[in-house]
Amino acid sequence: MKKLHIVLLVFIATSIGLLISFMGNLSTYETIASAKQKEGKSVTIIARLDNSKPIEYNAARNPNYCSFYVSDTLGNRAKVEYFFEKPYDMEKAERIVLKGKMMGDVFQITQKDGILIKCPSKYTDDPNVAKKNLTEN
Template sequence: MKRSSILGLVVIAIAIAVIISTYSSSSTYGNFSDAKKTTSELHVVGHLDKGKELYYDATKDANYFSFFVKDNRGQECKVVFTGTKPQDFEKSEQIVLTGQMIGTEFHASTILMKCPSKYTQDKLEVTEAKAKTADI
């Protein structure tokens, strides 16, 4: 075979490997029932249960925040976030949690909030121990 043919096959093989690794590492969306069945990270979309208590005590542990979320199927679960409580968390319309189930609790590594706004739809993304904001 010619060197150019071999080089072309190597480039195609690398491209296929990159595509496969991209799709296999991407997490999927689900609900709390799906999260109980898997050990990988999962995105869960839901709404804050405002009838239940939010727990955050910065004097005891500034990196522990727990609350209850109802997913889109109506199943409620306690969520533990190892980071600071996001600003205006109670005002969020919708929450996207990334994490996994540990026992009966969903341990979130990332919280993405859809905040109400009169003119634009703002989203805030909060990751462990730091806060980022992104306008979308």
């Protein structure tokens, strides 16, 4: 057996090891309903801000607590608690990716980057948003 072969074998074995360990730590996209089934487990949901309820954020009182309601495509709703400042332009977001845990009926996010907002104003290439802006002008 050549040295190169040994090296490649080690290399492949390491890659497989890495892959397995990485896959083991992955989480899955869930709906609000299925996230409720997996209470306490870290999951990702894609949802839409529920505009019928206000975003609760009072920085003077507590700058580390922001709560709001989201609904997913199946029509389920949940309250979200985010223990950081309100993300910029969140009201305008078309969709929101949330990473956290469902605790009871509340989806709790304890990582700062647990909210990812596809924010229309960041890259204005989104035609839907451009349309919206045009009609508002």
